Amino acid sequence: MTCRHFLELLDRMDNIDIQEEMTAHAAFCPGCAAELSAVMAGLRLYRLPDVCCSANLVPKIMAMLPLVPAPKRLVSMRNWVLAGLLIMGSVVLVPLMSDFRVLKETFGPAFTIPVSMAFGLIITIYLGIFVISHIDEFGRRLKAYEAVKSGKIA
Amino acid sequence: MIQDDSALADEKLVSRVLDGDREAFSVLIKRYQARMLRLGYGFYKNQDEAEDFAQDVFLKAYTGLAGFKGKSSFSTWLTKIAYNTGINGKKKSGRYEALEAEPADSRNLGPEELSIRKDSLESLRKAMAALPEKYAVCLDLFFAAGMKFEDISEVTGFPVNTIKSHVFRAKRDLRKALEETIL
Ligand SMILES: [Zn+2]
Numbered sequence: 077m078t079c080r081h082f083l084e085l086l087d088r089m090d091n092i093d094i095q096e097e098m099t100a101h102a103a104f105c106p107g108c109a110a111e112l113s114a115v116m117a118g119l120r121l122y123r124l125p126d127v128c129c130s131a132n133l134v135p136k137i138m139a140m141l142p143l144v145p146a147p148k149r150l151v152s153m154r155n156w157v158l159a160g161l162l163i164m165g166s167v168v169l170v171p172l173m174s175d176f177r178v179l180k181e182t183f184g185p186a187f188t189i190p191v192s193m194a195f196g197l198i199i200t201i202y203l204g205i206f207v208i209s210h211i212d213e214f215g216r217r218l219k220a221y222e223a224v225k226s227g228k229i230a
Numbered sequence: 231m232i233q234d235d236s237a238l239a240d241e242k243l244v245s246r247v248l249d250g251d252r253e254a255f256s257v258l259i260k261r262y263q264a265r266m267l268r269l270g271y272g273f274y275k276n277q278d279e280a281e282d283f284a285q286d287v288f289l290k291a292y293t294g295l296a297g298f299k300g301k302s303s304f305s306t307w308l309t310k311i312a313y314n315t316g317i318n319g320k321k322k323s324g325r326y327e328a329l330e331a332e333p334a335d336s337r338n339l340g341p342e343e344l345s346i347r348k349d350s351l352e353s354l355r356k357a358m359a360a361l362p363e364k365y366a367v368c369l370d371l372f373f374a375a376g377m378k379f380e381d382i383s384e385v386t387g388f389p390v391n392t393i394k395s396h397v398f399r400a401k402r403d404l405r406k407a408l409e410e411t412i413l
Pocket of ligand 1: 078082107109
């Protein structure tokens with residue numbers, strides 16, 4: 077590597093560890109080694125935190141957190157739909173399984189009634205969670221819809 | 231048992247905050263307050279407004295935390311909020327400039343180190359002044375925040391090559407400026 081190539085690489089370098097070929101060149105070229113350490117020192121010193129760094133910023137912000145809406149995990153609509161399809165698919169496919177038919181013929185209503193109730197419960201829980209987690213959004217959409225409607229009437 | 235959150239990765243802390251652990255957010259504030267204050271100072275040029283800026287950015291990040299999907303690192307995501315807040319800030323004081331302040335631990339620095347810092351600052355301020363403001367911020371994200379080209383591009387939306395070429399020129403000038411000091 078020539079000194080010119082070294083300096084070119086130094087100027088183009090990203091904020092990552094220095095390349096091996098550069099270290100190798102700097103090891104036996106005092107001029108380039110000095111340039112390298114000058115730039116590194118300049119950057120290190122430039123990056124030092126400044127006196128303006130406030131000591132009370134953290135408590136100030138922490139005191140405000142209870143006053144703003146807390147972040148909530150969002151499950152994407154795609155995942156909701158996938159989960160719904162999975163539940164529906166099982167409700168449709170499970171009764172078609174041969175084991176299910178054998179059990180149904182052997183036990184009759186003593187088997188089908190609890191199984192239907194279990195399916196019903198799963199679907200209810202899924203819909204319940206969906207409604208609870210989207211209630212704010214439904215409210216917002218309803219308000220937006222009403223605003224549009226009243227705007228049209230007026 | 232009290233667990234030490236300060237060693238946890240950003241993503242783990244975000245996950246805790248989303249689970250309702252508000253305290254975990256304080257670790258993230260401590261970790262990134264210096265960067266946010268520095269950007270705030272660059273946009274507003276005074277400490278009070280830099281603090282208001284940092285506070286605004288952290289509160290925006292908190293309320294919108296569920297929108298952090300982990301596609302980029304948390305620091306890039308947070309810096310993006312700061313960049314947009316700063317660039318679109320209505321009442322900012324003139325254009326973005328590098329902070330001209332004493333380092334917090336200046337007592338531990340020798341005269342030569344202080345002079346290197348001063349020269350670096352002067353050289354980079356000059357480089358920033360020569361560019362449109364949007365690119366001046368890119369330079370500070372590279373030189374002060376130590377961000378990588380890709381991350382700066384993610385934050386600002388500018389092509390990597392544009393950022394690279396601005397950084398290249400600024401770094402060459404910085405090296406020349408330091409050559410005179412050190413060599
Ligand atoms: Zn050389």
